Amino acid sequence: MNFFWDLFLGGLTRGSIYALIALGYTMVYGILQLINFAHGEIYMIGAFTALIVASILTLQGLAGLPVLILAGLIAVLYASAYGFTVEKIAYKPLRQASRLSPLISAIGMSIFLQNYVMLAQTSDFLPFPNLLPPSDFLDAISVWIGPSDFVIIVTSAVVMIALSLLLKFTKMGRAMRATAQDREMAMLTGVDVNRIISRTFIIGSSLAAIGGILIASHVGRINFYIGFNAGIKAFTAAVLGGIGSIPGAMVGGLVLGLAESFGTGYISSDYESVFAFAILILILIFKPDGILGRSSQQKV
């Protein structure tokens, strides 16, 4: 039972991160029908920024919660700026082009950002400090759940609930949903669609950066390549849940994380990625719209 509980928590932790990143894929897809392959790199840039900021602050003699908050905040802002700029440079000029062009552009952006970080920083793995400040509460619950697992699960849940409320109850959320359903009609009701697209990239990038900081702090090391793997997994989660669907991305992330965790625990850890992609293939064969996806015939 203890073993089961550990696997369950591990799966939930992984799944939360997958879900955070998958949300960025699915939101952009919902509005632009574009798979933003550079999204994983935004996550990686978020983690790097947090590492740099945290190192500087630690050298200045700061420690504990202020480091975590400042590093997190700056990383989110920085990653959002990257997401915003990538859209303006690589996707906006191709708005009227065929769907293949922005896709190629996205892959190009992904390769560019990876190599840029590799050259600007290093190709080695860098140790990532544990940014969680010591806390009596986290010590007390560490019998059942690891402190960073707890923080990841709770933070992800809070962020995802906040996003759902934002989409459901605010003017911006309504405009985003309307744009996803019928871009031209949204413009006809006065929505500045370009602005909505920019904001979608900013929000998606923020979520990815939060995921990046959380997981880097949990795993303890990062390099320029972590975005690729996480990106592919999160993309799988988005497709699994039904790409374009916000709750789908959350469910897809959790299902994928749990499946990987239980698969590696009960069968073999050599097959970690095999479980993820086997699920993807099965879903694509038997339920191509994903767990919560809209039926594709709905769009005329």
Added chain:
Amino acid sequence: MKPLLEVKNLTMAFGGIKALDGVHLHIAPGQIAALIGPNGAGKTTLFNCLTGIYTPTSGDILLNAPGGKTRRLNGLKINAITALGVARTFQNIRLFGGMTVLENVMIGRHPRSSSGILGAIFRPPATRREERDIVDKSYALLESIGLGDSANELASNLPYGAQRRLEIARALATEPRVLLLDEPAAGMNPQETNELEGLLTRLQAAHELSILLIEHDMKLVMNLAENIFVLDYGEEIARGAPQEIRNNPAVIKAYLGEEDDAEAQ
């Protein structure tokens, strides 16, 4: 009196085909005008030019605001034109089906409200006040078209006639000066068409609207419109009061010359 909306020598060419060829049109403030013509005459193309979906090949679309300022609409972005006061509905209804009836109207308040990304996240009192105002105004519009009780239903679950009215309410939420209606009576039975006629008259008076409607139901057109423009093959073949149009030989020829004249009634 200066017309509110003026279309001057408008041409819209797709490759070598001119869907609109030198069209002139004008609507006075508070006037209901109709745009008629056989299928493929270019009526919907004209609406698409007026709302910025197409950028006309040549010509001018001018909106004369009551204050005396004139804005050229062609070349502006779709949402900028909506913000200046032109709204429309579609022949094939285009509601946001996955959103509630109320949300569909609330979206229409977008150009008349100001809160942005920071307001959405931090929700200061000004944003909350504005949000309440959006809900109140949208709800009042729903009441005025008799859909107050369905506010929280999904738009796609409404019956057909109600969906048509909801589209009009969404357009009105943007506070237009000119409302463009593309076949508002299509698919309606005679009784529903009668109700629509009453509704449009009422809304026109309540919102001080100018209305331009495309319609094949000649009875509705003759009852509502003060001024009728007739298009055929992208060219204007007649204009005038209903009585003049009814007896105009060019109009009769354009309609009777059509194979699918039954649809034109």
